[in-house]
Amino acid sequence: MNREKRTEIFRRLRAQRPHPTTELNYDTxxxxxxxxxxxxxxxxxxxxxxxxxxxxxxxxxxxxxxxxxxxxxxxxxxxxxxxxxxxxxxxxxxxxxxxxxxxxxxxxxxxxxxxxxxxxxxxxxxxxAFGEPTIAVDTHIFRVSNRTRIAPGKNVNEVEQRLLRVVPEEFKRDCHHWLILHGRYTCVARKPKCGECIIADLCEFPRSQRPT
Known part of the structure; x- marks a missing residue:
């Protein structure tokens, strides 16, 4: 996947969720x-x-x-x-x-x-909590990164390091939240909702494997 495609993917994810954050409740x-x-x-x-x-x-x-x-x-x-x-x-x-x-x-x-x-x-x-541009790779982010080919890797550390290399700087701080929410609600494990996905045309998941 090239830089232009990744940039457009994150532009769309940002437009969909301009201020993403964790779904855990916390104040401090x-x-x-x-x-x-x-x-x-x-x-x-x-x-x-x-x-x-x-x-x-x-x-x-x-x-x-x-x-x-x-x-x-x-x-x-x-x-x-x-x-x-x-x-x-x-x-x-x-x-x-x-x-x-x-x-x-x-x-x-x-x-x-x-x-x-x-x-x-x-x-x-x-x-x-502190606004650092770190990327925590959980099962959702691992799946989305590999399925879309945004940042494929054999394990969570490989995916994290690749994301840190390839995600444009302007998107790094919120990248973690966009990918986890996309994986939680759209690019789900068993039957991804490709028909309602805002990045479906940019995704490199083989069309033959996409649910109809």
Whole structure:
């Protein structure tokens, strides 16, 4: 796929969603960090249901530590893997207080050193909370990037690195959100909605494989 085609794809995605953002509910970088940690192998809708109950009660490291592991589990037990996630969030809060004054660091290495935080989570926080032009590749973005041929790769790291190379600078900050929302609602896994896709004529997904 050439630069001109990619540029037009992102122009259309930007026109469709001029101000894209995460569908996780949050008000502070800390709330976002906790929500993203909880969202692993879970839906944003499911996480929001839990955090809509949790955050009014505890939305700082100190307040969550005061709940303790068992108290936190009561709020997030509807989310998959809640036992390990509760342990990670508690340890994460301890480290934020011990090493970062209770604040979420604006640094990749510091974020990835926190329990339960990998590269994807760090990218989401850096992008969404701090406006960095990072690109967090999840299953939706991996699928869209490969299916459209915007940035094909064998694994999430390959796709991330290619996106960082080929996405024009003006689109990098919002690229993550445009691709994830496109994958969530249009370029879905089992039967992509090619008939209502705004970039169908630019997409390099073989027409013989497109649903009729």
């Amino acid at each position: 970088p800390f709330e976002l960090l906790v929500a993203v940690v909880l969202s692993a192998q879970a839906t944003d809708v499911g996480v929001n249901k839990a955090t809509d109950r949790l955050f009014p009660v505890a939305n700082t490291p100190e307040a969550i530590l005061a709940l303790g592991v068992d108290g936190l589990k009561e709020y997030i037990k509807t989310i998959g893997l809640f036992n390990s996630k509760a342990n990670n969030v508690i340890k994460l809060c301890e480290q934020l207080l011990a090493f970062h004054g209770g604040e979420v660091p604006r640094d990749r290495a510091a974020l990835e050193a926190l329990p339960g935080v990998g590269r994807k989570t760090a990218n989401v926080v850096l992008n969404t």
